[in-house]
Amino acid sequence: QVQLVESGGGSVQAGDSLRLSCTTSAETFKHYAMGWFRQAPGKDRESVAHITSSGDDTLYRASVKGRFTISRDNAKNTMYLQMNSLKPEDTAIYYCAAGPRPGLQILESQYIYWGQGTQVTVSS
DSSP states (O other), X not given: OOOOEEEXXXXXXXXXXXXXXXXXXXXXXXXXXXEEEEEOTTSOOEEEEEEOSSSSOEEEOTTTBTTEEEEEETTTTEEEEEEOSOOGGGOEEEXXXXXXXXXXXXXXXXXXXXXXXXXXXXXX
């Protein structure tokens, strides 16, 4: 069983930055593609960013491209989401997801492990 733990959320002003982390103790972490999703109140969960197991390829939703950066450190079993120039519409619970394949995955249904989420609130 792979447990994912997100951290780094918080309440910030528009234009500020946050860095989310997703950590696991699982040695299999380095074999899994990973991603970030988010869910705003009253809305469906949506894809934010995705990264391959090696970190050599990434994909972003259009609204965060150029502002958010996904990365991973396989030696630390940790994935990151650097969020800059935050906007009120980025307010949501952010979830990390992992596995089961190494290649880029973008659909929610492709992931099998999920964290509990971390709240990000951006005020104007």
